[in-house]
Amino acid sequence: MSGLVTGDAVVLGLQPARLPSRALALAIDLVVVWAAYLMVSIGLAVATASLDEAAVMAVSIASFLLVLVGAPIAVETLSHGRSLGKLACGLRVVRDDGGPIRFRHALVRGAMGVVEVLFSFGVIACIASLVSARGRRIGDVFAGTLVVRERVPAARGPMVPPPPPPWLVGRFSGLDLSGVPDTLWLAIRQYLTRMRQLDPAVSWSMAQRLAGDLAARTGTPAPDGVPPAAYLAAVVNERQARDARRAFAAATSGTASSSAPAAAFGPAPVAEAVMPVGRPVTGPDSTTAHHAPAPHPPQAEHPADLADVRPPASPSGFAPPA
Template sequence: MSGLVTGDAVVLGLHPARLPSRALAVVIDLVVVWTAYLLVSIGLAVATAALDEAAVMAVSIAAFLLVLVGGPIVVETLSHGRSLGKMACGLRVVRDDGGPVRFRHALVRGAMSFVEILLSFGVIACIASLVSGRGRRIGDVFAGTLVVRERVPVPRGATAVPLPPPWLAGRFGDLDLSAVPDGLWLGIRQYLTRMGQLDTGVSWSMAHRLVDDLVARTGTSAPQGVPPAAYLAAVLHERQARDARRAFAAAGTAHVRQGAGVGPGTVHGAFPEASGHGPGGGTAFAAGHGGPVSPQQQPRPGRGSGTDTGAGAGPGGDTGGGDTAGPVRTTGFAPPA
């Protein structure tokens, strides 16, 4: 992998193309270009049959330069560094800083390829590519370009977001994440999935920058002593947990509204996850009574208040018989045996 550094001090993970893949791409391009040149030559030979020898020679030289030299320049400029051979081999021509090539880069590369590839049958280009540490030929050196691989195998597990440390789980439940844009979440996720591939100094600076952006959006400073990457992982995990809770709550509400398990004696919306109550708190059903639960039957709020269903109870609550017709008063503790 190439250690190119941009003006923002960001290390680019470019993979320079080596001689075998570049040679195959050049062969494909030469086959296409020479086929086009032969077709153009046949057409010009028919069209210039009435001209003298000097005119025919001038037209042939112009066709040679336009097709064999100008054609690759135009294709490389319009496709931003991807000719037919490079697309087939998964290669692309980029600038030294990783940006797309312009017309001037393609012009220098095309002019030098006339000497490196056409006149010397590729010998000069092969020698220069073997000598260069990044597989560059002379045209790349003069143009300030580099041929890189686009199709790079991704390591297994590289796209998995690391889990936060256990001592940070649930610590940011009160953090306001409504003002954090999706672009910042995407940047945090991409950083967490690739931080092991970055340089240590660059990874540390990127983590601090993302933490500063997150703090500016949430209005709450990061805890002292927490590593930036661990803080980002914990906040991202909290956001994913909230999205999961909202999704499950919406799915449960839609299930109830469709009539699944809804009878004349069921109190609608009695989902502990959706209402914010913990297990055994504030959920009342009147299964088998045929009507709503009276206020006297509601469990008292607090720790250990049970769930009155007529056939069972929640943790720490009273247990009523399934045939009980009168109101059941919840005392909050179990009667003595």
Template sequence: MSGLVTGDAVVLGLHPARLPSRALAVVIDLVVVWTAYLLVSVGLAVATAALDEAAVMAVSIATFLLVLVGGPIVVETLSHGRSLGKMACGLRVVRDDGGPIRFRHALVRGAMSVVEILLSFGVIACIASLVSERGRRVGDVFAGTLVVRERVPVQRGSLAVPPPPFWLVGRFRELDLSGVPDGLWLAIRQYLTRMGQLDAGVSWSMAHRLADDLVARTGAPAPHGVPPAAYLAAVLNERQARDARRAFAAARAQGGTAAPGGGHDAGAARASQARPSEGGSGAGPGATPVAPAPDPAPAAPIAPAEAGTTATPSGATGFAPPA
């Protein structure tokens, strides 16, 4: 992987293309370009049969430059670095900073390819690609470009935090995690997601260092005989479980405070509906007075715990309990 650094100090994980794949892409491009050149040359030879020798030579040179040199330049410019051969091999031409190429980059590459590939039969390009650390030919050096691989095998689940061993789940419920900074949590998460891609010795040393930092922050020693990576995974799982419990508790508390108010409003509405009937009973003369109906008993207040259970569906907070 190439460690390219952008202007924002961001390391790009680009995979430079090596000589075999680049050579195959060039061969495919040359077959297509030479086929087009021969077809155009035959057509122009028939069309210019009545011209003199100088005119025919001028047309031949113009055809050579336009088809064999100008054609690849136009294709790479319009496709942002993907010719037919590069598309077949999963390659792309990009700038040194990882951005798409423009016309000036394609022009320099195409002009240098006349010497590197056409006139020297690819010998100069092969030597330069073998010597370069990132497999660049002379045209790439002058243009400030790089040929990278687009189709890179992806490891499924490589960014998922591995679960801790079952015999460590819930073992750190009494551990004080308030003194652990967010930066250390982020470092632990990044290590756990990528420890399978590291060398065994490097992975072991990083796990030891992170475990020592975590022990220093919590003030409790790690259990004896527990591997550092398993210890980190178990503590991180405990932190996620605590966050989930706090989120569910906050959701239940919010649901519990809203429900009793609703019951009181409902009781007041029933009482207000009952009061107009009292006035209506004595409106006409000679009407028999009727005793006012007693107000209905207010609804019993709902307990906060019951309100949270009925009003707030599970998962409404967007958090999922730990596996």
């Protein structure tokens, strides 16, 4: 991380570009600019063949200034610090406070680049970048700019607020949170996820201000002796717990309502035909009566087998209590 700090003493997560990536971006820009300059020079040489030597010299100087100096300044101004080489390498020129550059920044960088890049073939710029702690060349120092990396690895996980202290969990279960707007919740979450990156004094003042706004909306101030940041974390944890309980209750009620029709219209029990015992069975063509044998109830091989019978398991995988 860089040492960039805004006016609110917020440490910015900007990574200064290293010398190899900057050198590659500069090489790409120089190839493009010199190719354009050679093409313009050839065209001007053909167009000014009939002019005298002084006119040809004036045209050559003008083309040098316009193509090699003016073109990079115009490109950085219009693209807000992204030339062709920087765009290919994922770099960008920004101000010291992290904001986009303007024309005056690009003008100072371009003017100093004539000396430290064009005339010295980049030697001065390389030495200055190696000496500087943030890899800035002389033009960046005078212009108040910095070359940073735009394409950085993504965070491994989402930014989540830190958990509250254990002794505050559940302490605000009776707090009325219906009057807290979503904008205030968003501001509190952003503060909690980035409070370790803030200056301690600024972090304390922001926590006090947010805690005061939250207390005004809920009607309950923070308890005595509870830091404002811990109070904010405990209230956010309480809101998340309530949201989780509501989501669980909605899911449970939806599951119960969807399973009720299945139970009502399930397969009907099949009636077994029971034949009376000991009564004669006669057919239309039979003259003798036959007695159906009396069915015998099934016998368990071991009495203990009946004791092991349990109710069927529920769909959730848990057996109901015996």
